[in-house]
Amino acid sequence: MFGDDGDHALTRRTLLSAAVLGGASLATSCGSGAQRGELRYWNLFSGGDGDTMKAMLADYRAAHPQVRLHDVTLEWGDRYYTKLAMAGAAERAPDVAVLHLGRLPAFAPGGLIDPLRPDLLRRAGIRAEHFPESLWRRSGHDGRPYAIPLDTHPFVQYFNVEVCREAGLLAPDGTLEPPRGPEGLREQLRAAKRVTGSHGLLLETAGDGVVPWRLFWTLYRQAGGQLFTPDGKRSAFDEGKVRTVLEFLQSLHAEGLTSTGLDADGAIALFSSERGGFFWQGEWEVQTFLEAGIPFSMMRFPGLFGPPLAEADSHAFVLPRQEERTDEQHLMIYEFIAHLLRRSAQWAAGGHIPAYLPVTTSPEYTRMKPQSLYRSVIDDVQLDPDVWFAGSGSRMWTELTAILGPVMDERMSVRAGVAAMRRVLQDLLATPNPVE
Template sequence: MNPSSLSPPGPSRRALLGAFAGAGALAAVGAAGCAAPSTGGAGRTRLRYWHLFGGGDGVNMAAMLDAFRAEHPDIHLEDATLEWGAPYYTKLGMAGAGGRAPEVAVLHMARLTGFAPGRLLNPFDLDLLAEHGVTPADFPENLWTRGAVEGRQYAVPLDTHPIVLYYNTDICERAGLLDGEGRIRPIEGREAFTEAIRAAGEVTGQPGLVIETLGADTVGPWRVFSTFYAQAGGTLLSADGSEITIDEPKMLDVLTYLRMLADEGLIVPRVDYQGTVGVFSAGETGLFLNGEWEVSTFTNTGLPFSMARVPNVFGSGAAQADCHSFVLPNQDGRGGATNEAAHAFVAWMLRNSVDWASGGHVPAYLPTLDEPDYLAMRPQSEYRGVIDEVALDPPAWFAGSASSMWLELGAVFSGVLIGTRTPRDAVDEARSRLEDLLQTPNPFGESA
């Protein structure tokens, strides 16, 4: 995975659990979010853009920004890459609260609810976006509507980054799992998935599947659980994010299945995030469940692999995901040339998102999905159909990438995979932790 853009390993994220403010963060924002003139010299419009992309994503983003600059000599684009996770969102929130934020920023869509739209964020001018060739009809309805609050559009999706199935083509061919075109055969149901894992393991003499099971900041177990629970039709919270709606039989069913995989030695035991990448890179296992952002890692190693949607194990093709989206952080008196430049920038990035897709993310801008350059991009285009079945986090301030919910529930489900919790205990503990999160006030308050 691209550690800087999605879920970096290491203890810092847990230490920052729930952190949205602090003297150090405020000082950083004071320096980075200072009010700026609307021009960047020689009559050019100054446009400031904050994002959190590092690694391969950072390289792709830098190339896109250079291309934008070349095509827009009248705009002086200044970009800043900030530290992924809680530090980024702390700085972005404090900048918006002070009304002295950058013109454009990146936000994980599932975190929108916690960002007090209307107070920390300004809405997009849809007419202005349309002038630059981008309209609501250009996006999957579920992703577009998730960016709206009380009828106003506060987030415009750039992509969706779902969990997918990586597979070693050499191992899977020997296991009889590939079709005549070298793609993994359709897998439907838990028995078929279990047998596919077993077949891959028989080729290597080791567990056939690797997933993250432990670590200082374990979110892999959350991603896998969330995928299968969504496939079963389960929910955690009500549509407004105010009440717990856990379906205990479905949750227990999913967790029992995951525990069975561990107990029968079908998954690699006790492995953290970086360990999973290493195991699959070394050709030690045939199957790997993880986010699509590791495509560059395996491509660069020359590993014989491909990617597919997560199989329908529990009743649908749903896959846990989040979306990188563009937002307009709150500025006092937003408008004029800088605001128009911000809309032009967002529209250009979307219309050119085929370049962004090389890092594995599925473009949210639907016209890109039909571009020949994207369709020729393998394996990145192989799982594009998931865009209609992505399972975003429930709308709550404590949900979304790098969120309290990921860390809290990830730790609970990790216990199931490594044998320190029973599935029944995990259901009870997950409910208890969700209750605590619901009772914790949003550090940024409610929307205006």
């Protein structure tokens, strides 16, 4: 599917534009070039994910004592991507780093990351058929491979099992019956609210989080909506579908079925104290609720406007720009990635769905509950539009969330929200990719 490696030319303009991609200045960097037996790795994992990654790295070190592995954890978001972009442009990059696939269109075209070597990937045991086709396709650019997916982290539905049982919403086997369209969901939320006496649904609509974007993209894609043409150069904004989604979300608040003005921490705290029947968020809060000891379960996000599609992104491994890598250095990096992939059931404990199919289909992962209950969504995940200004922590997320959150809890009208979204997308389309 992808071709072999080739050279990239980096200009002074690319170096300067790398700062624009992240929106901040470069504070630290490290020397580039994998020395013999030495490997430098950057990631953005904190909290439970950070602890799990450190354990996986300790396992790698124990199995490969001949490799001196230096790992650096940087802050998630624009600061991380600024440092990664600047390091690649300035040729002071680590040997391997984590990148969200949604950010690939901002990094690959300008040569801030290097293409992978298919021949050496195969020698390390990494093949296209080991990954979902849609994720592998998004891992390339211009017909060449640039990333190896570690996982996918979709938008999911959490629910309180005891609340739903008392509300009469569970099937005989204890699973939650999927709602029949928007009205079916309203009925479920009404029933859950009668039990809790507080909230049917808890979710984040305020603060600097990203649930409003993830929820909108989930429902808009279920309805068949696109934001841009396939080449990413023109708007495909479907005002009718956007209005339908926003009116539905606002109606849940108007009926008192959802929480009001909560940030992510507030919504998590209320669900942990069993004040709501349902909670919408990414799957990474699974350990939070397991530690809280509440009776909860999880499922893929229900299909309300069409198929049960869900917004997602994917952590992936990339090779930040370096002037030259030998075959030996490439192979050492790919064997490091392959080691982590083969042990990604450990990574899945935090909720992420392993992208490496031999693990995703393994008995070890299948036995993991509730983490494996929503794994079928991996074939239907909806990554952000394939444009340079999208992806985790991107400018598009920030600017659209600032509109969507107020619309969801009635601080802004649907009409004003639709107009504001259209303006944001037009402005983004009119902004040239700084590294092209």
